[in-house]
Amino acid sequence: MRSKTSSFNKEIIKQDFRNVGWISIVYFLGLFFIVPMQLFMEFGRDEPRITDDRGLFGGIFAYELQSLFLIVMPVQMAVFLFRYLHVKGASDFAHSFPMKRGKLFHHHILSGIILLILPILLNYLVLVITAGVTDVTEYYTLANASYWLWLFTTMSLLLFVAGVFVGTLTGLSAVQGVLTYILLVLPVGLYGLIAFHLSAYIKGYSGDMVLDRSLQYFSPLVDLLEYQSYGPEEVSVPVEVLSLFIYGGIAILFYVVSVWLYKKRPLEAAGRALAVRALNPVFKLGVTFCFALFGGMYFSVAQNTYSWMITGYFIGGTFGFAAASMLLEKTWRVFNLKNVKGWLGYGVAAGVIIAVIPLLWQNYEAYVPEQNEVEKVYISGGYWSYQELIDHELDVPYITSEEGVQSALNLHDQLTEVSNPLKDGEDSFFFVYELKNGDEVYRQYQISEERVRKEKKAVYETKEYKSIQYPVLGLDSSDIDQLLIHPNAAPGGEELYDPEKISAFMEALKQDINELSYDQMVAPRGLSSGVSFTVDGMRENPYHAQLFPSYENTIEWMKQEGVYEQMMIQPEDIHRVEVYEWPENRDYPHDYVHYVFDRLKESGVEPLEVTDKDQIESLLQGRENQEDGKYIIAFYFDDRNTNHYDLLSFDEGDAPEFIKEHFE
Incomplete structure (x- = not known):
């Protein structure tokens, strides 16, 4: 009879277990002592700590430490499991087996997957068994534990196959580890550098908003680490469900590309920084471009001039090209005529890309909506004031009147003419338009000149804008549990709890604010006192106010109550x-x-x-x-x-x- 040879070689799996099984054991013990063991220790406390709704991602279970193991161990698995690719003798020996390259690759991938999932699965089983024999609802639910299993499995596999993908591209294990993390954060870094670059050239471009709202979607590492296991913010899972599906798809893509690269990879690539020589120009251009952007950002932040920014492009690009050349050639002796020619070529290419990027946004810079297009508009001193309202789920105080909208458009139009995106200004303006067709338009400007005084005054003196500038105008005194008035620079202060006194104070304060002129708003007279509010039991809220000696009604109320000396600086x-x-x-x-x-x-x-x-x-x-x-x-x-x-x-x-x- 003909003998049948199985495509599965258990000896390779056993060898992998012997070589890198220690990583799996460390992964298991790390997660076990952070999660199940911490749970058992909590059971033994006489006074258990206060829990929260974050479950296994809360402060008790040290999500930050869990993340550390999740980020480190899968990449280590990829580095050590495929180390033979980067040692010439080991590579020749491994590929001398009577086995196709693809099958050898699949065996190692299977070993890595088993060794990474097993620690997670065992810890999950401990949590499920514990939930079956005792009440753990104060600490986590089965749904929470199942999500934990899904999250750690998906992210572990993603980081693992990302490390394998990089390993097929390089011939050095140390470079594999470093480049894996660079690959995972590169989209975020590049996105941030380009966003800063645009904010330095394009009037109205809000780098703050762009980075805050979408940065986490460009890197699984940022997505993981952005989550906080404590704090007053609304509870949510570390990574959204949709993102987990996307990361799973990216992991499959990395795997497919890795298989193809592994089969095409030349054996003599062991010891080279990049195994695929065709990628050398791409690598040099990418490093030159990124370092040029970083250099421009560094010098523009320090000096705020375009001349220094261009100098930063030159210095950063030169450093980046030299660093890339040293890495690829594995020597510091790269300062020769050949590399000078290459530096000129790559420098010009990077410079062209840097110059072209802002040109693609010229229509963005010049766009100001027409009044008949605008449903309502919000104006504040910056993006974060607007985002604070969103975070606290408060209604945004838009300007809706025809006169108010037109004054906002006039100010916006003037800002497009006189603002300088690179020059920091003491006046900052953030616009949010909601158009009648449902679109939203965001713009942000900084200016330190008085060339918009007329347009700014027209906006500031509208009643609707005062509701934006002074959120306390929208605060009902019946919602205030307590308010504290304290001089900003001197000792003293007074707390109010009496609802009648709070109501009278708020009535006087609102009257004074509504009567403020433009000059009183931008340059008030006297040293101020601050007012902080406790609203519905919460001290953290966007409501606050400053009291000035020109607030006649409020000052008169203080004097009648006999607290003026305690509340205002004397x-x-x-x-x-x-x-x-x-x-x-x-x-x-x-x-x-x-x-x-x-x-x-x-x-x-x-x-x-x-x-x-x-x-x-x-x-x-x-x-x-x-x-x-x-x-x-x-x-x-x-x-x-x-x-x-x-x-x-x-x-x-x-x-x-x-x-x-x-x-x-």
């Missing part, structure tokens, strides 16, 4: 005051008062020192947040702490006479 709270003349001839990159004050202190300028309480009281009429003026006023509250101060400023026309006389 001359007696101030130890001394320093007065500086705002320098006329200056070459500062910024004009805001705190920056100029720091430069004056560094230069050793002698100030006018004031300790007379009557004079200090007159100085409390200065303005906050001015970007220009005649005099800078520094209030010190404790002589032992010179870093504890607050600043106001005066124009020449409204400054007290004794200041003018001193500096004449």
Whole structure:
């Protein structure tokens, strides 16, 4: 009879178990001591810790440590299981077996899958058995444990086959490990670099929003690590169900490509940084491009000029090309004429790509909706103010009136003309349009010039915008459990619990805010006190307010209640005051008062020192947040702490006479 030879070779599987079985054991023990053993220890506590709805992903089970094992062990399995590919003698020996390459590859993959899933499955069985013999509902549910099994299995296989895929491309085990993690985070890094690049060239582009809303979808590692096992935010699973299906599909794709590469891989590739020489140009161009973007980002953040940004492109691209060449040639001696020519070629190619990217967004930059297209618009000082409303599931206070929408469009149109995306401005504007066709439009601008004052004033003085700028206007006093009023720079403060007092205070505060002029909004007079609210038992909320001496109704209410001295800063709270003349001839990159004050202190300028309480009281009429003026006023509250101060400023026309006389 003819003998039959099985396509399954159990000896290869046994050898794999002997070689890399220790990784599986470490994986099992790590998960066991973090999850089941932690559960058993909780059972033995006299006073068990407070649990939460996160189950096996909560603080008790140290999800961060679980993630560490999940990220490290599968990649280690891929590195050690396929190490023979990167050692010439071992590679020749392994491929001398009477077995096709594809079958050999499948045997090793099968070994890796078994050794990775087994630790997860055993820990899951321990959790299921424990749930069957005792009540564990305070710690997790079977649905939660099953999701844990699904998550760890899917992500382990994804990271494993990603490591195998990289292993087929390289001839060095150390490079395999490093490149695997680079591959998994590369989309995020590249996405972030391009987003920053666009935000530096395209007016209105909001890099903050783009990165916050979609960054996690570009890397399974970021998706895993972004989840927090503690905190007040709404409970959710670490990775969405749809994402797990997508990651499973990507794992299959990695596997299919890896099989093809393994069959095509030349045996002599062992010891080379890249096994496939055809990828060398792609690798060099990619590294040059990424480092050029990173260099441009670094220098533009430090200097905020296009000249330094271009310098960063040059330095970063040069470093990236040199690093890639050293890695591929396995020597630092890459500074020769041949590589200089290559550097010029790859540098030009990377430069063309960098230059072309912003050109694709020119229509984005110039677009301002027409009024008849707009249903409503939201304006705030930045993306995070808007996102805070979304996170707290609060209604967004849109501008809907025809006059308000038109004033927002006028401001937006002017910003497209005068804003500079690379220049940090003290004024920041974030627009959210909801169009009548259902589309949404987002834009963000920063500007430090007064060229939009007219358009800005028209928006600020609308009642609808004040509801955006001051969320407290939408807060019902009946929802407030407690409020705390405290001077921002001096000791003291007062808490209110009485519903009648809270209601009266809120009525006065809202009246003052609704009567604010544009100048009072952007540069209010006097040192402020802060108001924080406890709403429906929650201290963490977007409601807050600042009280200024110009709030006549609120100040009058405080005086009637006899708490004015505790709630607002008094001359007696101030130890001394320093007065500086705002320098006329200056070459500062910024004009805001705190920056100029720091430069004056560094230069050793002698100030006018004031300790007379009557004079200090007159100085409390200065303005906050001015970007220009005649005099800078520094209030010190404790002589032992010179870093504890607050600043106001005066124009020449409204400054007290004794200041003018001193500096004449």
